[in-house]
Amino acid sequence: MLIAVPTESLASERRVALIPDAAKKLVRAGIDVCIERGAGLRSGFADTDYEAVGATLSSDADELLGKADMVLRVRKPDLADVDKLKSGAIHISYLDPYNETDLVDALGAANVTAVSMEMIPRTTRAQKMDALSSQANLAGYVMVVLAAQQLDRILPMMMTPAGTLSPARVFVIGAGVAGLQAIATAKRLGARVEAFDTRAVVAEQVQSLGAKFVEIDLGETGQTKDGYAMALTPEQLELQRLGMKDVISQADIVITTAQLFGRPAPRIVTADMVAAMKPGGVIVDMAVDSGGNVEGSIPDQTVDIGGVSIIGMSNLPAQVCKDASQMYAANLVNLVSEYWDAEEKTFNLNMEDDILQGCVITHGGALVNEAIKSLRGEGA
Numbered sequence: 001m002l003i004a005v006p007t008e009s010l011a012s013e014r015r016v017a018l019i020p021d022a023a024k025k026l027v028r029a030g031i032d033v034c035i036e037r038g039a040g041l042r043s044g045f046a047d048t049d050y051e052a053v054g055a056t057l058s059s060d061a062d063e064l065l066g067k068a069d070m071v072l073r074v075r076k077p078d079l080a081d082v083d084k085l086k087s088g089a090i091h092i093s094y095l096d097p098y099n100e101t102d103l104v105d106a107l108g109a110a111n112v113t114a115v116s117m118e119m120i121p122r123t124t125r126a127q128k129m130d131a132l133s134s135q136a137n138l139a140g141y142v143m144v145v146l147a148a149q150q151l152d153r154i155l156p157m158m159m160t161p162a163g164t165l166s167p168a169r170v171f172v173i174g175a176g177v178a179g180l181q182a183i184a185t186a187k188r189l190g191a192r193v194e195a196f197d198t199r200a201v202v203a204e205q206v207q208s209l210g211a212k213f214v215e216i217d218l219g220e221t222g223q224t225k226d227g228y229a230m231a232l233t234p235e236q237l238e239l240q241r242l243g244m245k246d247v248i249s250q251a252d253i254v255i256t257t258a259q260l261f262g263r264p265a266p267r268i269v270t271a272d273m274v275a276a277m278k279p280g281g282v283i284v285d286m287a288v289d290s291g292g293n294v295e296g297s298i299p300d301q302t303v304d305i306g307g308v309s310i311i312g313m314s315n316l317p318a319q320v321c322k323d324a325s326q327m328y329a330a331n332l333v334n335l336v337s338e339y340w341d342a343e344e345k346t347f348n349l350n351m352e353d354d355i356l357q358g359c360v361i362t363h364g365g366a367l368v369n370e371a372i373k374s375l376r377g378e379g380a
Contacts, residue, residue: 002032004068007039014042014321017072022329024053043325087111098262108362121358128334133177134327139316140181143284147253150282156190167192174257175202183211216243249276254283256293264291271295279307288312
């Protein structure tokens with residue numbers, strides 16, 4: 001089997017699907033690995049690094065896609081690239097299948113088995129393949145670093161002969177993987193941290209990191225079977241805004257991480273809440289690429305509203321692309337290894353497997369994912 005890794009086409013994407021160490025593991029398993037020349041350069045990996053572990057290089061992207069049995073990417077392919085894939089090929093990457101209807105249809109029509117890394121189930125067995133979590137961990141770290149760079153004061157308390165500087169106050173909204181990492185990072189930098197989440201069940205995790213969990217009575221809330229926060233009603237959203245506004249008015253940094261998988265992000269920080277923040281404050285909106293949690297945030301820009309800086313970075317893991325590539329590549333290697341039959345030298349696509357049922361979108365020329373079919377009204 002030949003695995004191909006093309007160069008990411010998006011200019012802002014600095015990650016690569018396989019780093020040399022990951023490629024070495026696949027080569028040792030008896031898989032041929034071919035990397036497009038220059039694919040790893042933006043992540044700090046030279047072509048010679050891949051050759052040293054037994055991978056081959058290709059200068060012809062179209063030929064590479066056409067001969068590959070499996071293609072590994074970070075980002076979804078362009079529609080034009082789908083036609084270059086051979087029938088029966090496996091394509092693994094982020095796909096955004098809830099929104100990319102035309103792309104999903106094209107992959108099905110091309111008889112490509114499309115695996116969406118966003119759709120890996122959040123189960124114990126699939127944890128080592130969970131790219132959303134691995135990348136969100138890094139995003140949580142990056143948000144705090146970006147905010148600290150933008151803020152006009154230091155984060156830790158400092159006692160000096162000239163007086164004592166109080167610690168900066170950080171408010172993290174959303175205590176999922178990214179939020180918890182943001183809390184931990186802000187605490188390591190010496191900030192005073194508070195956090196809120198609609199799921200009361202995460203309060204203990206927040207407190208275990210040394211942060212204060214902000215209690216806001218929203219009535220009945222909860223989380224999905226996959227661990228995501230459930231959408232709030234308009235009435236609950238208004239109660240949440242009122243409860244958070246007081247906290248935001250005292251914060252130096254606000255970090256928002258609220259995302260609803262497959263749907264636009266909830267607007268939880270409104271203009272009046274931004275206006276309540278002290279001049280010089282910083283807000284980082286993790287969800288800016290899916291509609292934004294913060295009114296006024298703009299993808300890939302830092303805007304100033306009344307003296308408050310709102311950072312909207314749409315691809316946070318790419319800011320630490322070397323480590324992000326290492327973690328994403330490990331997720332891919334774990335996925336491939338789980339279904340690789342070393343004796344038969346084949347990738348075993350057992351569609352009765354619970355992980356594959358969750359993440360395979362198209363197979364055998366058809367849309368097979370039940371969640372996507374249900375969204376389209378095609379479910380059983």
